[in-house]
Amino acid sequence: MSTWDRFVDTFFNGKVMLKYLPDILSGMVVTIELAVLIVLSGLAAGLALALVRSLAIRPLNWLIIFIVDLFRSLPPLVIIVLMYFGLPYAEISPSGFVSTWLSLAFVLMAFSEEIFWAGITSVHKGQWEASRSTGLSFGQTLINVVLPQALRLTIPPLTNRTIAITKGTALGTVVAVTEILGEASSAVSNSYNPSPLMMGAAAYLVLFLPVVVLARRLETKFAWKR
Amino acid sequence: MIQTFFNIEIIAAAWPIVLSGLLNTILLSLIVVPLGLFGGLILALLASVKNPLVRWPLMAWVDFFRAFPPLVLLILLFAGLPFAGLELGGFACVAIAFFLNTGAYYGEIFRAGIDSVPAGQVEAGRSTGLSRLQAMGYIVLPQAVRNVLPDLLSNTLEVVKLTSLGSVVAVPELLYQARQAQSLTYNPTPIVVAAIIYFLMLWPLVRLLSRLENRALAGRR
Numbered sequence: 320m321s322t323w324d325r326f327v328d329t330f331f332n333g334k335v336m337l338k339y340l341p342d343i344l345s346g347m348v349v350t351i352e353l354a355v356l357i358v359l360s361g362l363a364a365g366l367a368l369a370l371v372r373s374l375a376i377r378p379l380n381w382l383i384i385f386i387v388d389l390f391r392s393l394p395p396l397v398i399i400v401l402m403y404f405g406l407p408y409a410e411i412s413p414s415g416f417v418s419t420w421l422s423l424a425f426v427l428m429a430f431s432e433e434i435f436w437a438g439i440t441s442v443h444k445g446q447w448e449a450s451r452s453t454g455l456s457f458g459q460t461l462i463n464v465v466l467p468q469a470l471r472l473t474i475p476p477l478t479n480r481t482i483a484i485t486k487g488t489a490l491g492t493v494v495a496v497t498e499i500l501g502e503a504s505s506a507v508s509n510s511y512n513p514s515p516l517m518m519g520a521a522a523y524l525v526l527f528l529p530v531v532v533l534a535r536r537l538e539t540k541f542a543w544k545r
Numbered sequence: 546m547i548q549t550f551f552n553i554e555i556i557a558a559a560w561p562i563v564l565s566g567l568l569n570t571i572l573l574s575l576i577v578v579p580l581g582l583f584g585g586l587i588l589a590l591l592a593s594v595k596n597p598l599v600r601w602p603l604m605a606w607v608d609f610f611r612a613f614p615p616l617v618l619l620i621l622l623f624a625g626l627p628f629a630g631l632e633l634g635g636f637a638c639v640a641i642a643f644f645l646n647t648g649a650y651y652g653e654i655f656r657a658g659i660d661s662v663p664a665g666q667v668e669a670g671r672s673t674g675l676s677r678l679q680a681m682g683y684i685v686l687p688q689a690v691r692n693v694l695p696d697l698l699s700n701t702l703e704v705v706k707l708t709s710l711g712s713v714v715a716v717p718e719l720l721y722q723a724r725q726a727q728s729l730t731y732n733p734t735p736i737v738v739a740a741i742i743y744f745l746m747l748w749p750l751v752r753l754l755s756r757l758e759n760r761a762l763a764g765r766r
Binding site for chain 2: 326329330387388389391392393394395396397398400401404405408409433437482483486487488489490492493499500504507512513516517519520523524527528530531532535
């Protein structure tokens with residue numbers, strides 16, 4: 320066997336790949352489930368916090384700022400490990416899936432709150448005053464006047480963050496979530512062949528590359544005009 | 546509850562282990578941050594060559610690493626390369642993975658910075674007799690870095706946090722040592738202590754960033 324053949328036989332072994340393809344596919348399903356849950360709950364919670372913050376209730380805002388700072392400064396893996404290995408000592412035992420989901424959702428919540436909040440504050444004060452003076456309530460002003468302008472502004476930084484945090488689903492493998500990396504790693508140790516890992520890597524690209532390309536387009540479309 | 550999650554005796558017993566982890570995390574950060582900055586600078590300088598043959602592969606390179614989870618890259622190096630007869634330690638794998646992954650992110654930031662400097666600056670510099678490289682080094686880069694300083698800081702924060710991935714490949718950094726101490730003491734206190742250390746270490750940077758970002762976004766209107 321030539322070196323090249325040996326290389327292909329080791330890293331792209333057809334038989335091994337075929338055998339473990341179903342595992343990788345089921346890993347992809349878990350990764351997608353996790354990703355969708357994280358994005359939906361993280362962004363919703365972040366927007367909710369930013370809206371509460373716009374009510375300008377002092378003690379509440381301090382609390383929000385503290386929570387946001389906390390989840391921005393802790394590494395996601397530390398939060399996941401803390402939940403999965405720490406909480407059971409308090410008689411709460413979240414599964415690896417739930418630990419990963421909640422941890423990354425909290426992190427996304429923190430980052431997106433900052434971005435949404437910056438977007439809301441960037442809308443000129445005159446906009447608030449003008450719309451309040453036409454008789455719109457605080458809530459109506461926020462939803463119909465301020466948010467549409469604010470959200471547009473937040474899209475470029477938000478897509479970037481969301482992708483970076485959602486990629487973190489791979490961290491779930493540390494707490495035994497059977498997502499792509501977890502499935503690929505156990506397939507490697509079962510088959511003693513790295514081909515499943517190459518498949519896993521390809522699976523991530525299949526899932527995330529289109530999102531990255533789409534994000535690039537969105538970013539150009541909504542780019543800040545200088 | 547405090548006995549379980551913040552046990553003073555356990556803290557005292559685990560402190561030397563956790564402390565050595567903290568030192569390794571700092572050391573690791575001091576290595577991978579410059580490495581990523583260096584990789585990013587190379588990418589950005591290459592991208593400033595306005596040739597599509599250079600620019601397109603670079604864009605693909607950056608998009609590739611934006612789509613690829615750093616942990617997957619790390620595992621690929623750590624568990625995959627030995628099959629090719631290349632057995633790198635956990636530490637070397639972390640260094641390579643970070644060079645590739647964070648280099649791509651830093652590269653995007655530097656590129657945006659270089660793009661933000663008006664072309665007239667280069668032209669003026671060139672007309673005074675500076676070479677292309679000199680104009681880049683003395684005129685464009687200093688302004689570019691200043692323009693994207695918040696993004697550079699923010700990415701650096703992410704890189705320091707990312708060093709916790711080293712724990713997966715047995716690099717004895719803060720999280721790894723805390724996990725060791727936890728399994729030795731059958732108590733979650735060491736992980737809680739590690740989390741507090743991360744928070745105290747990075748909080749000032751987060752505060753600073755949140756101010757810079759708010760100002761930047763608000764200034765766009």
